[in-house]
Amino acid sequence: AVMKQDVADWFVEKFTQPDDIILDPFFGLGTTGIAARNLGRSYIGIEISKDYITIAENRLKQHPLL
Numbered sequence: 001a002v003m004k005q006d007v008a009d010w011f012v013e014k015f016t017q018p019d020d021i022i023l024d025p026f027f028g029l030g031t032t033g034i035a036a037r038n039l040g041r042s043y044i045g046i047e048i049s050k051d052y053i054t055i056a057e058n059r060l061k062q063h064p065l066l
Contacts, residue, residue: 002028008035016041030056034063 012035016022020041024032027045029052036043037060047053 003031005031005034008032009038012036012039012041027056028052030059033060037063037065 008031012022012032016036016039018040022032022036022041022043023046024043025046027033027047030045033043033045033056035041045056047056
């Protein structure tokens with residue numbers, strides 16, 4: 001299932017602290033990684049699908065570190 005960005009942002013903000021490292025074992029489109037970057041967290045994303053890895057990498061390039 002695709003997670004909306006505002007939902008990922010809410011979860012990351014409410015359940016983590018700045019400088020935490022978030023592990024997303026089903027990285028998909030990279031939504032959690034974008035939320036982590038936007039909120040000052042680090043992340044590790046794991047994804048089995050090469051297609052999704054490419055999509056996530058491209059999305060993350062559009063959201064550089066703040």
